[in-house]
Amino acid sequence: MKNLKLHSYWRSSASWRARIALHWKGLPFEYRAVHLLQDGGQQFQPAYRALNPMARLPTLEWTEADGQTRKLSESLAILEYLEERVPSPALLPTDAYLRAKARMLAEMVNSGMQPLQNTSVTLRIKNELKADEKAWAAHWNVHGLTSLEAAVQETAGRYCVGDAVSFADVLLVPQLYGARRFGVDLKPYPTLLRIEAACNELPAFQAAQPDRQPDAQPA
Numbered sequence: 001m002k003n004l005k006l007h008s009y010w011r012s013s014a015s016w017r018a019r020i021a022l023h024w025k026g027l028p029f030e031y032r033a034v035h036l037l038q039d040g041g042q043q044f045q046p047a048y049r050a051l052n053p054m055a056r057l058p059t060l061e062w063t064e065a066d067g068q069t070r071k072l073s074e075s076l077a078i079l080e081y082l083e084e085r086v087p088s089p090a091l092l093p094t095d096a097y098l099r100a101k102a103r104m105l106a107e108m109v110n111s112g113m114q115p116l117q118n119t120s121v122t123l124r125i126k127n128e129l130k131a132d133e134k135a136w137a138a139h140w141n142v143h144g145l146t147s148l149e150a151a152v153q154e155t156a157g158r159y160c161v162g163d164a165v166s167f168a169d170v171l172l173v174p175q176l177y178g179a180r181r182f183g184v185d186l187k188p189y190p191t192l193l194r195i196e197a198a199c200n201e202l203p204a205f206q207a208a209q210p211d212r213q214p215d216a217q218p219a
């Protein structure tokens with residue numbers, strides 16, 4: 001994989017997952033900023049939609065040794081692909097059950113939480129339904145984090161699944177940032193907070209943080 005380009009937005013949690021995985025695997029990439037709110041949402045522009053018909057972030061583009069260009073969207077598909085292409089350092093355990101557990105915890109965020117509070121959803125709740133989109137988003141974060149705190153008890157070591165970083169941690173850290181943005185009290189999730197702190201000691205997690213990205217906006 002050469003000439004990697006990641007279409008990303010600094011605080012898009014799905015972009016953040018891909019950034020962690022790329023840094024973890026030691027794959028340098030060019031950062032292509034797509035602003036989710038400016039210009040009515042740059043993700044809706046035809047050039048980006050041609051890359052990603054869902055008009056969502058992230059999208060990864062690269063070139064193979066034989067010159068073929070490739071593109072992939074959906075952060076979990078990107079994580080799975082990078083894990084296959086660059087197995088070491090790993091982001092999945094070797095034991096099949098624990099691998100499934102890491103994917104299960106990741107899916108609890110990927111399918112069970114984030115889509116319910118995605119910007120495309122919260123904007124419709126606010127503008128079409130005239131409802132409190134922050135309360136809506138906070139509700140689904142509380143439901144998901146309560147479930148995750150319970151679920152990780154079986155496998156947690158230093159990280160979500162034992163003492164090695166996995167997809168579960170890659171999904172957890174950006175989601176906690178989102179939960180804070182929606183005003184969720186995180187005190188009921190001590191295990192998740194402890195894992196987040198452990199992850200944030202790692203250079204790949206540090207490099208992927210929103211405020212370290214070229215399109216970050218001052219608070």
Ligand SMILES: O=C(O)/C=C\C(=O)CC(=O)CC(=O)O
Nearest residue numbers: 011012013014036118119178
């Ligand atoms: O407010 C903005 O700056 C625009 C959009 C986002 O950050 C995207 C999200 O926070 C959704 C998410 O990835 O969970």
